[in-house]
Amino acid sequence: MQNWQFSLTSCFYQSAGLQMFLGIMLNWAALYLFGAGIALSSEIQCPQTCFCNASEQMVNCTFIQLTTIPNNLPLNAKSVSLTHNKIRSLGSQQFQGLTRLHELDLSDNILAIIEVQAFVGLQALVTLKLARNHLKIIPVEVFSGLPKLQLLDISDNEILVLLAFTFRDLPSLRCLKASQNDLVFVSHNAFTGLTNLQELYLDGGNLTEVPTRAITQLGELKTLNFHHFGLVMLPNFSLYPLGHLKELVISQWAMLETLSVNSLFGLNLTSLTITHCNLSTVPYIPLHHLVYLVRLDLSYNPITYIYKNVLGGLLRLQEFQLVGGSLLHIELDGFKGLVYFRVLNISRNYLTTLESGIFHSINTLKVLGLDNNPLVCDCRLLWVVKRQSYLNFGGNLPVCTKSSQEEELNFLEFSQDEISRLLTCRRPRIRRRKKQEVTVEQGHTVMLYCNAEGDPWPSVTWLNPGLRPLSPIGRLRALPNGSLEVRYAQPQDSGTYVCVASNAAGNDTLPPKNTTQDFPFDVKTLLIATTIGFLSFSSSVCLCFIFMFFWSKSKGQIKHTATIAYVPRSTMSNSNSGNCAETTGRFTMKLL
Incomplete structure (x- = not known):
């Protein structure tokens, strides 16, 4: 009992001391905060x-x-x-x-x-x-x-x-x-x-x-x-030598139409933006050395075409944007060689389709902006439907229309039956199948025609006798309407020319058409040259005889013979050295 009382008393005194200590500390803390408040307020x-x-x-x-x-x-x-x-x-x-x-x-x-x-x-x-x-x-x-x-x-x-x-x-x-x-x-x-x-x-x-x-x-x-x-052209070496520059933004240059060949010389850009300008084509040549470029934005420029095999030098390009442009067509292999390509935004343009063949590989593509384009519902959009689960459309889904309808259709939500009925193509067919052989005179122009039909409308390519495609420029050129024009025909143009009509559903080939050139000297030219030569020879002979006729007259007498002395060359040379020839050759010509 005494031990317990002692312990209780000890605990009581200890708790009282603790309370006193805490009270003193609280007072000091209050004084400190008061002083700090005065200092803070000041x-x-x-x-x-x-x-x-x-x-x-x-x-x-x-x-x-x-x-x-x-x-x-x-x-x-x-x-x-x-x-x-x-x-x-x-x-x-x-x-x-x-x-x-x-x-x-x-x-x-x-x-x-x-x-x-x-x-x-x-x-x-x-x-x-x-x-x-x-x-x-x-x-x-x-x-x-x-x-x-x-x-x-x-x-x-x-x-x-x-x-x-x-x-x-x-x-x-x-x-x-x-x-x-x-x-x-x-x-x-x-x-x-x-x-x-x-x-x-x-x-x-x-x-x-x-x-x-x-x-x-x-x-x-x-x-x-x-x-x-306010410049029309970005001059050469404008930013040389900014070797550490990674991002270049050119915006609101309303008059800018082109970049000089060496305007970006010396740069190692990873991002290039040229927006709200007046570029009508992608500046391929000034860009070709930018092998570290990852992002290219050409939005709000009146660019109409992206040609094939011209961006392949941009080995690391991952993103391409051309929003609000005038884009009508992207050629097959337009992005060929871009193995890291991930983002394509071509919204608000005039594209009627987007074919999978423009990409190096559709498997790398992750973001696709295709809305606000007048897309046509056909088989060229099937790849978009099949890969929609792998693509991010940015919340703006593309739509398409059928030629027979004006209603816009959300083709990404088509059922299998609608896909087989609406997203279809018809293989091209060349209408005139009869083989033609054309003969043309040298220096003249000849036209070869190839009319084809299909859905979508097929493109026509002409192959020369070496089976190489003919370009739209030059003396032999393929015209936009599918015809082949051979201007100022030459003998080496002779041979077989092949017409190939192609679309997404396949192709059709016209049986060979031969354009045969005449020999370099045709009959007409040969006759004219022969006639002129004969007339010249005849007139010369006649003049000669007339001259000899008048020369032969002497005192009213006509000489029917003429004696012509012939002196050999050796005789003449000997006479110069002092030795005279004793005899000379004589010939008699009778005039009839």
Whole structure:
């Protein structure tokens, strides 16, 4: 019993001591928090009408009609937003004391003037946004005192000139956005000092040339965005030698019609975008050396055809986009050689079909954009139906129409019966089967005809006597209507020409047609030449006899004989050396 009382008493004293200790600690904690609160309140004094978040050290002063920068911004603020106000100017050292500030947003004001050293003191600033203001010129040293700045946005202003050394005090800058301005001049040294810049967004405005000398100083540049240039052609060596550039975007060049052969020389791009321009063909030659290109976007250009076997040099190409163009046809083998091809988006064009033969392999294709095209329901779309479970259509399913119907049909949801009834083709048939032999004179033109029918409408190919396809150009050419034209026929054109009609269901061949050329000198020409020669000879003989007739007259007497002396050559040569010939040969010719 005594031992138990002692233990109980000991526990009582221990618990009382613990309570006293906890009370003292709570008092000290309360005093500490009170003192910290006083210090915090002195450091975060939120300007009137602004919203401050003490835990995130953020100050939000948007949409409150400010005309100047508030004077009592919290000194330990990390983010300050002053957007959508009416601030007109920034004075020198306007933000002095905000040494912890990481982000400053002054977008959507009416800023027209920024004085030199306006941002001095913001040594921790990482992001500065001045977009959508009324800046016309940025003085040199405006951005001094920002050693850690990584993103600068001066887009959507009215900037006319980028002066030399404007950004030289920004050694850490990685992204510069200067699009949507009215630039008329960019100094060759405008970007001097930007040794770490990796992204540049530049608007051509009223520039008459690409600022090549200024841009090529950016040796570490990886992304370049060009907007609103007024050039018809991208000149040679425009971006040489930006060897680290990986992504190039050319957009809103309304007059751009072509790229010079060496316009992309020296680049190792992985992504190329040329959109909202005036390209009528895919610029195959300027692109052929871009063996590391993965993505190619040519959307919103009036491109009508993609020809076969011209993109095969882009060995690593995985994505091709041509949205909103004028695409009428993609030839078979159009993407031949692209073994890694995965994404094709050709929405909003004028394609009537998409055949599986345009791909190197349909098994690699994962994304297909084919909507908003006037597709025709036939067997050429069967491969899309069979592989729809492997394809991503981006939520926009393609539809097709039958020639006899105007209703658009979702062919991806066809039943097996509808597929066999609607997605069908009819093998081509050449109408005129009779073998023809044509003879033509040299230098004349001859036409050979081949009329075929089928569903879909077949294409006609002509093979020369060596069984090689004839092209649409040249002296011997295959015309779009299926005819063969042989102009200025020559003997070597003789031989057998074969007509082949083909569509997705098969092909048909016309029995050989012979075009036989005459010999180089035909009968008519030979007769004319013989007649002319005979007349010339006869007239010469007649003239000779007439001359001899008048010559033979002497004092009214006609001599019927003429004596002609013949002197041998040896005799004449001996006479020159002093030895005279004693006799000469004499001949008598009787005139009849």
